[in-house]
Amino acid sequence: MPTPYVYLVASVIAETIGYSALNASAQFTKLWPSLLVIAGLGGSFYFLTLALKHMPMGITYAAASGLGVIFVAVAGVVVFGQKLDLAAIVGLALIIAGIVIINALSDFAVH
Numbered sequence: 001m002p003t004p005y006v007y008l009v010a011s012v013i014a015e016t017i018g019y020s021a022l023n024a025s026a027q028f029t030k031l032w033p034s035l036l037v038i039a040g041l042g043g044s045f046y047f048l049t050l051a052l053k054h055m056p057m058g059i060t061y062a063a064a065s066g067l068g069v070i071f072v073a074v075a076g077v078v079v080f081g082q083k084l085d086l087a088a089i090v091g092l093a094l095i096i097a098g099i100v101i102i103n104a105l106s107d108f109a110v111h
Helices: 003-024 031-052 057-080 087-103
Strands: none
Touching: 003 031, 003 057, 031 057, 057 087
């Protein structure tokens, strides 16, 4: 996996940790999850800036946003016991398809 994609995935993982901690922070009333929100989202932005050194902004942000939605949805299911209905699963599959199409076929993406 080329370095920009490593940074992109690191950004999404940090974002997932931050947003999962946001749910656990109980509206910032719990200290440790609240600090994890700040660290996770700060780390996400840091790694996103590293990816932006090598990738176009539009593609980077689209991929990070799409992957972030998917990772956070999976974290919701695994960590918080949330359920996804068929429409949510189809929507997430379409996001994945869009990311794959952009990165495999677009001249705009890094190859």
